[in-house]
Amino acid sequence: MPHLALYRSLGSRLFHDVVDVDDARLHAASSLDLGEPIEFGWFHPSKPLLYVACGHRGAARRHLRHQLCVCRIDGVTGVVSAVGAPLRLPARPIHLSVDREGHHLFIAYSEPSGFAVHAIDQDGMVGEALPSDGPLDAGIYAHHIQAMPAGAVLLVARGNSAAARKAEEPGALKLFHLKSGAITAGASVAPNGGYGFGPRDVVFHPSQPRCYVSLERQNRLQMFRMRNDGLEPTPAYDVTTLRDPANAVRRQLAGALQIHPNGRVLYVINRADDLIDWQDTKVFRGGENSIAVFTIDPQTGEPRLVQSEDARSIYVRTFALDPGERLLIAASSREIAVQAGNEAVTRPAALTLFRIGGDGELTYVRSYDVKTRRDEVEQQWIGLVDPSVYGNG
Numbered sequence: 568m569p570h571l572a573l574y575r576s577l578g579s580r581l582f583h584d585v586v587d588v589d590d591a592r593l594h595a596a597s598s599l600d601l602g603e604p605i606e607f608g609w610f611h612p613s614k615p616l617l618y619v620a621c622g623h624r625g626a627a628r629r630h631l632r633h634q635l636c637v638c639r640i641d642g643v644t645g646v647v648s649a650v651g652a653p654l655r656l657p658a659r660p661i662h663l664s665v666d667r668e669g670h671h672l673f674i675a676y677s678e679p680s681g682f683a684v685h686a687i688d689q690d691g692m693v694g695e696a697l698p699s700d701g702p703l704d705a706g707i708y709a710h711h712i713q714a715m716p717a718g719a720v721l722l723v724a725r726g727n728s729a730a731a732r733k734a735e736e737p738g739a740l741k742l743f744h745l746k747s748g749a750i751t752a753g754a755s756v757a758p759n760g761g762y763g764f765g766p767r768d769v770v771f772h773p774s775q776p777r778c779y780v781s782l783e784r785q786n787r788l789q790m791f792r793m794r795n796d797g798l799e800p801t802p803a804y805d806v807t808t809l810r811d812p813a814n815a816v817r818r819q820l821a822g823a824l825q826i827h828p829n830g831r832v833l834y835v836i837n838r839a840d841d842l843i844d845w846q847d848t849k850v851f852r853g854g855e856n857s858i859a860v861f862t863i864d865p866q867t868g869e870p871r872l873v874q875s876e877d878a879r880s881i882y883v884r885t886f887a888l889d890p891g892e893r894l895l896i897a898a899s900s901r902e903i904a905v906q907a908g909n910e911a912v913t914r915p916a917a918l919t920l921f922r923i924g925g926d927g928e929l930t931y932v933r934s935y936d937v938k939t940r941r942d943e944v945e946q947q948w949i950g951l952v953d954p955s956v957y958g959n960g
Contacts, residue, residue: 571889572596572645572954574617575898575918576605577937578944581619581638583645586951588893591920591932597646601636602653607662607948612669615640615957616691617647617950620674622659623943633659635674635693642957654685654693666714671745673720675712680705682712682722682743684750699750703743706755707736710783711768716776717796719744719753723766728784737761740769740780742797756791756798768823773830777868781821781835786812788824788835788861790868803868808835808859810875816854817841825888826863832927833870834895835859840882840903851905851914856881858897858921860928876929880917881905887951888923895921895929898946901939915939916946 571586573593580600584593603621610617617640622633634653641647662675665687672685672693682705683696706724715721719742726738739761742753758764765784771777776793780802786809789802808821822836839854860874880899887896899916915936921929939945 571891571894571951572640573887573896573949573951574608574647575949576608576619576947577939579604579621581605581608581647583647585645586889586894586896588889588891591894591922593918593920593935596644599638599647599649601634601649603632603634604943604945605947606660608950609664609672610950610952611665611687611691612667614669614691615642615954616650618663618665618672618693620656620660620663621653622656622661624659633657635660635663635672637691637693640952640954640957642954645954651692661709662711664713667716671714673712673714675709675722677708677710680707680709680724682709682720684720684745686748697745697748697750700746701752703750703752704741704755706739706741708738710766713769713771715778715793715796716771717793719796720750721769721778721798723769723780725767725783726761726765728765735762738764738766738782738784740766740791740798744796754797756800758801767821770824770826770833772826772863772868773828775830775868779824779826779833779870781808781824783820783822786815786819786821786837788821788833788859788870790870792868804870806861806870806872808837808872809855810857810859811855816852819854822883823885825886827888827923827927828890828892829927831863831865833861833863834886834888835861836878836883836886836897837875838882838884840901842904845906846911848904848911850911851881851903856883856899858883858886858895858929862927874928876921876931879919879931879934881914883919884946885948887949889951890953893923894951895923896949896951897921898937898949900945900947901941918946918949
């Protein structure tokens with residue numbers, strides 16, 4: 568009977584669950600307290616290691632400790648253990664990733680907007696940040712960083728929506744290069760000068776030179792063709808992620824995206840969490856909380872929306888795909904009050920399991936409620952891996 572290991576954050580704790588794939592059930596296995604709230608994790612491409620970025624959100628918490636932890640995965644049990652002392656970081660790390668060769672680790676910082684590149688040694692340990700060859704423009708509100716297939720580093724700068732007495736701040740896709748152990752600036756891709764362009768996350772097609780980008784503030788999915796180690800200046804395709812875009816509510820946002828290992832299906836999260844006053848309390852305004860399923864044309868790369876599956880919880884922040892192409896697990900980050908008849912009831916955060924069909928479409932299986940607390944004890948990240956690929960670790 569096949570099993571996977573699910574790793575998920577809840578505040579400062581990294582939980583490990585065994586996933587029974589055939590039955591689509593989770594079984595609690597172990598947990599590890601990393602001391603600070605977990606923001607994101609990334610698996611080493613070949614070693615039994617999980618890199619975990621921890622930090623505190625909000626201006627009032629900027630002075631608190633932010634860190635990078637290295638955890639070892641036992642190849643038999645899947646249990647994780649901390650390796651060495653955490654690496655102190657200068658600010659809240661909002662995203663991290665590792666290149667395909669396992670040579671470099673990348674960290675994005677949202678406030679102030681910036682990033683860092685760290686060398687990884689032969690044992691998988693992380694060194695200090697590499698220098699740059701001069702000042703680097705990280706755009707406004709960096710949100711995602713990843714090595715492109717040809718080797719360039721792509722930093723996603725989300726920008727910010729217009730607000731009272733504050734104009735819109737443009738978004739951009741920023742390219743950088745590693746040369747002789749230092750970081751150099753490359754091109755900046757910002758259609759319409761970055762206005763009306765709020766990129767959040769990117770994913771690369773597994774076999775074709777295509778980059779898919781979720782636009783958080785516009786609820787759009789765009790596809791950029793890649794040329795060598797760069798991107799074309801404008802998207803080849805631009806489509807909505809919503810079932811009913813004409814009736815989008817305030818704070819309706821596109822979120823994380825991932826591509827099916829077969830390269831023919833792509834998944835994007837739609838999130839809404841805005842509140843309204845109702846009977847002396849604040850309750851969910853409404854909006855679309857769903858997983859948008861797109862098929863990808865094998866010849867052109869055009870994405871076509873074929874399913875908008877109810878997420879069964881509010882404000883899914885993160886999700887994971889089974890490497891064996893059988894399950895998708897989604898995690899909402901926080902509980903929220905909703906109107907139920909004449910009462911306001913709390914709808915908890917959840918882990919929700921979906922079966923992936925042969926066509927890539929989703930079928931709901933079950934959900935597990937998760938107890939959260941706003942800001943510091945939330946589900947920020949989950950990841951799936953088959954521990955057996957590591958042997959005995």
